[in-house]
Amino acid sequence: MHRKTIHEIRDLLRKKEVTAVEVTENSLKRINEIDDKLGAFVSIEADKALEAAREVDKKLQAGETLPDLAGIPMALKDNMCMKGTISTCSSRMMEGFLSPYDATVVERLKANGAVIVGKANMDEFAMGSSTETSAFKLTKNPYDLERVPGGSSGGSAASVAAGEVYYSLGSDTGGSIRQPASLCGLVGFKPTYGRVSRYGLVAFASSLDQIGPFTKDVEDCAIVMNTLAGHDPMDSTSAKVEVPDYTKFLTKDIRGMRIGMPKEYFGEGVPEDMRKCMMEAIDVLKSLGAEIKEISLPLSEYALAVYYILASSEASSNLARFDGIRYGYRAKEFTDAIDIYVKSRTEGFGDEVKRRIMLGTYALSAGYYDAYYKKALRVRTRIINEYKEAFKEVDVIVSPTSPSVAFKFGEKTANPLEMYLSDIYTVPVNIAGVPGVSVPAGFIKGLPAGLQFIGNYFEEGTLLKVAHAFEQATDHHKVRPTI
């Protein structure tokens, strides 16, 4: 059962061939069996999950037609607040933080009868591309336990790929959904900035963060997006743009669709086996009747630099509230308030988080602000314009999701820059604020590789349409790891 998709389980529930409690118990059993070696979860909420499942069964028994997600087990990345549960962001700094409120996405999930079974491991405060910066544990790639699942939403990705849950939510600031989806053979969706409410998502970089789903196929992705998307009065950056039924876009017909191939995304940085994989994928798109156009996005090469200045600057301020005074970790011994701050933060934050706080603090400091932060903002505006121009020529843009497949633990931890390069194709999408999706595009030496589609603002539907057409023309999404 754990190999099935949301829509398959939904149909079984509706046909009363299984109950939500059975599905949930099965999920919990699977977690129990494999999570010791997989390490996808930092906490499990079995009682709450079973209670939610029982509610769904009651309604099903009463003959009610329930939403698509009702009764289906899922996982939240541990940076999303859920009332009465601990949120850690995989950091010691948030030790014992019991949220008194639900994130808007959690509210929406609950209203749709979702069964939230637990919180998934992540890079500390979502800073990383391998989930190795988690203060608690390593999450393994279900395809090869010696390798990383990607990050920062590595736990969310691994939990779905390994069949512990049927879908999960992650957050994507520079590729943190798409890159692990690529490395774990899943569909990972980063909506347009403002499409999904950020209320209740512990902020890393406010102007870049977006919540999105991990699913086994595109249809599942459309189903979850139907629940997540929409304006939220609690988040003033959430857009008042109408939400269509995303499943209506899944027509498989992409004849005449203009797909842009930015030459900068297929340049020297792409290893030969990855390039081969991508070119095969593009041939599939051609065979479906899409028109492939070479385009140029020359400013993309600055996106990573812009990203590390803006994201770190925002993070340095967003993470200031973790000071040991009101909640979270507090140093055992201290002399005064300043001492609480210094000791608690020194002991509570990991190296990568400290690195970014320092980087951001520096970029915002008097005398450096104009040269770094302001300049980065100006380049960001130009990157946005470059994307806007590109979407006058093409309907979607295609690229590899990541330059590489899953790498081994420790392979890139010694050199932060090398780790940062994992996100080179995903970061520009966050900088521009447009939507992006990674879909399974094949395997390189037995490890999944993802193809990224990038869409115009609020054109999630078009993006899902092309991703679905591609997926349905291939078999990559049907492969499951053997764990």
Next chain:
Amino acid sequence: MKYEAIIGLEVHVELATKTKMYCSCTTEFGGDTNNHCCPVCLGLPGSLPVLNKEAVNYAIKAGLALNCTINKETYMARKNYFYPDCPKNYQITQDETPLCTDGYIEVAGEDGEKKIRIHRIHIEEDTGKGFHRVDGSYYDFNRAGVPLIEIVSSPDMRTPQEAKEYLEKLKAILQYVGVSDCKMEEGSLRCDANVSIRPEGSEEFGVKVEIKNMNSFRAVEKAIEYEIKRQIKAVENGEDIVQETRRWDESRLETVSMRSKEHAHDYRYFPDADIISLSVDDEWINRVKESLPELPEQKKTRYVKELGLPEYDAMILTMSKSLAAFFEACVAEGGNPKEVSNWMMGELLRTLNDKMLEIDDVKFRPADLVKLIELINKGTISGTIAKKVFKEMFETGNNPEKIVEEKGMVQVSDEGAIIEIINKVLDENPQSVIDFKNGKTKAMAL
């Protein structure tokens, strides 16, 4: 050498909105500790601020009343600093794009009317409050997130009196338009002063010192006065003025150094991406403009032109919204403006001053004052008696007719009635009549 002082004021005013700046918690004063709070104003992880439109309305109102330009495109910024009363360890405020700029207030000044320019007004949030006890420090976040505006003047004031006058005028205007109750004692109006000196005739500015912790208008005046003297003395002794922040010590009546510029914060201001930038269009501005009540200057002109009051009376009566409201209520009750003004400027304000009370503390109604004047005009009581009646009114809140009747303070002018009363008194006091006839003058006291 003669020195000239350069004074600028930074005034924080709490806006009288029902809810906080970025969440829907109440702004009500008091309440149990940490009871007017939510995830947003407590800065809990994941929470997001949403700008209170009503607070923006109030700030625009203040800006228009203070003759400012309203800036149509502005954004909120973060001011980063670590302090336990600041739940996010940054304050959401405005930096490069204040909502209002380039206004002014007119004050009387020593050499006639003078414009004090207002450099900027921006919107921001208040912090919580710390309590330090023997067993540790405690924080109450009920005030955290209460909407504030900061009104920064240009360094246009030259004397402590001008500074006090500016503040009084500012308070009056803000109360008029109803954006704040401006109670310095409750902290809904706070004032910091920047003071420097320079030789008279010089164009250059001296080193500026910031003064904090002044808890009344009088304290502002006193502190500035002290600081000017201190700086002059220092310069005359050949010392350098240090750029620093000083605290007014009310008990010692002096300013005390708090921190020097080297210890100044780098607040690392940058745009707050959690709040979309604020666009105010002409329609919005016009809507607020139309909702503005008559301002003190306009009222003053009207009192002079339409009600025939002397310039000085009109100025005094329009000093506070409540005072003007009392005056207008009296006129509405049929009182003669000049007579009402005389009573208010004389007896009423003097009594209030003596008793350190405000017009809002007056117990009798405007109609009662009009009635009192009527009693004089009809000849029922004399001016001297009226003052006694007024005193009684002020103390008890009773209406003048009742007081006059109960105390028998009638001035009678009808001759027949007087004789009747005399006869009645004489009849009731036969012994006195006999005493009087026997030459004892004490009976006259009747």
